[in-house]
Amino acid sequence: MTLELQHAMKATPTADEAARGRFVSGIRSFILNDLAADLGHAYQTRAAPKFRAANGHDPKTSGDAHKALRGDPAFNIYSSMRVQAQKMVWASVSAGVERDAKRLAELEAQTAGQPGSVQLKPDFIPPRNASAVDVHLMPGSYTGGEGMAAGAVYDRGLAVFSMGLMGSNLDDIGLSMAAYIKRRYPEFAPTAMLDTGCTIGHNSLPWKHAYPEAKLTAIDVAAPGLRYGSTRAKLQGVEADFVQMASDELDFPDASFDLVFSSMFLHELPKKVRAKTIAEAYRVLRPGGLMLHMELPPNGQMAPFEAFYLDWDSYYNNEPYYKGYRDEDPKAVCESGGFGADDYFQFVVPSIGIYGDEAVTQAATSDAAHAVGAETTGRLAEGVMWFGFGAWKR
Ligand SMILES: C[S@@+](CC[C@H](N)C(=O)[O-])C[C@H]1O[C@@H](n2cnc3c(N)ncnc32)[C@H](O)[C@@H]1O
Numbered sequence: 591m592t593l594e595l596q597h598a599m600k601a602t603p604t605a606d607e608a609a610r611g612r613f614v615s616g617i618r619s620f621i622l623n624d625l626a627a628d629l630g631h632a633y634q635t636r637a638a639p640k641f642r643a644a645n646g647h648d649p650k651t652s653g654d655a656h657k658a659l660r661g662d663p664a665f666n667i668y669s670s671m672r673v674q675a676q677k678m679v680w681a682s683v684s685a686g687v688e689r690d691a692k693r694l695a696e697l698e699a700q701t702a703g704q705p706g707s708v709q710l711k712p713d714f715i716p717p718r719n720a721s722a723v724d725v726h727l728m729p730g731s732y733t734g735g736e737g738m739a740a741g742a743v744y745d746r747g748l749a750v751f752s753m754g755l756m757g758s759n760l761d762d763i764g765l766s767m768a769a770y771i772k773r774r775y776p777e778f779a780p781t782a783m784l785d786t787g788c789t790i791g792h793n794s795l796p797w798k799h800a801y802p803e804a805k806l807t808a809i810d811v812a813a814p815g816l817r818y819g820s821t822r823a824k825l826q827g828v829e830a831d832f833v834q835m836a837s838d839e840l841d842f843p844d845a846s847f848d849l850v851f852s853s854m855f856l857h858e859l860p861k862k863v864r865a866k867t868i869a870e871a872y873r874v875l876r877p878g879g880l881m882l883h884m885e886l887p888p889n890g891q892m893a894p895f896e897a898f899y900l901d902w903d904s905y906y907n908n909e910p911y912y913k914g915y916r917d918e919d920p921k922a923v924c925e926s927g928g929f930g931a932d933d934y935f936q937f938v939v940p941s942i943g944i945y946g947d948e949a950v951t952q953a954a955t956s957d958a959a960h961a962v963g964a965e966t967t968g969r970l971a972e973g974v975m976w977f978g979f980g981a982w983k984r
Pocket of ligand 1: 859
């Protein structure tokens with residue numbers, strides 16, 4: 591169910607809008623839990639055996655699993671309902687955002703003098719991957735609409751989309767990742783941190799809570815989210831600089847940061863931009879610094895059905911770079927960006943909101959890591975766990 595956002599920029603929905611949001615979250619939960627289980631069953635009992643009979647071998651890849659499932663009634667129902675529900679997510683919040691435009695602008699003006707900043711570049715042209723496609727079917731993508739509207743649509747839409755799994759401030763990923771790193775590497779004490787592709791900064795802020803002495807900079811190419819995110823942060827009393835900048839062409843000098851991180855970001859970049867983003871992270875890190883990405887788990891570490899289950903978005907949810915990203919080996923990508931092979935690491939962290947603090951501590955301090963292939967890794971459904979990878983700069 592939708593968890594009501596708990597911050598000053600949250601919506602004040604009409605009764606109909608609130609009911610609509612709850613309905614869409616409920617439908618999504620039914621699709622991503624119940625229908626997903628039916629899809630898995632149909633794959634095992636119908637689609638994979640049929641594929642085997644036709645090809646003389648089991649499905650070996652995400653692509654094979656897709657071929658096996660295409661045309662199966664369970665797949666058709668799952669996919670058509672998911673596409674419709676995705677469109678309903680954004681539709682359920684758009685009228686409320688429009689109505690709220692004046693109040694949001696007032697909040698921005700009222701907080702202008704508070705610690706933190708938003709730095710926009712009037713001549714900046716956002717790259718086409720963020721502007722030319724309605725990414726995850728979000729109308730206007732990250733750059734469309736008036737003023738801060740796209741930021742507000744993202745915030746409120748994500749609350750409906752995530753069915754309560756990301757918490758009432760949508761920061762479960764940031765909280766889980768920061769808690770994991772703090773406990774796994776207690777000696778790590780960054781003084782300057784950079785979030786790349788922050789959107790509205792919902793997963794940037796937990797890092798400032800984890801390392802209050804460190805300066806937090808959050809960049810993105812889309813102005814609406816930066817403006818909205820900066821105001822959102824100020825209203826929560828968190829100091830951060832939101833800057834319009836591309837991750838693959840950072841304006842910072844070499845060795846500027848101890849931590850360069852992102853969440854749910856790399857899979858929205860074209861391959862060359864992603865490679866450059868990693869190389870730029872390496873350049874701006876100080877020796878001893880850490881690059882860290884929360885992302886979807888790689889296909890190479892998953893069984894065909896589980897791999898395709900996540901790749902679905904690339905085909906049906908306007909995520910053109912998703913599968914290309916998931917087909918890459920993150921370790922190899924880090925190495926080509928300049929990081930040493932031995933300095934790479936990856937992990938799966940249980941959602942702190944769902945499994946609790948103790949489970950994160952256990953994951954961070956035990957060698958018996960959760961397996962990437964586990965069904966709940968990267969799946970927005972009951973029991974979600976987050977995949978992360980990173981590398982130290984020596
Ligand atoms: C899925 S959102 C990131 C979500 C967010 N980090 C989170 O924690 O949920 C992807 C973001 O990347 C931004 N973006 C796309 N290309 C970029 C680039 N080259 N540099 C910086 N940001 C970029 C988009 O504008 C969008 O806000």
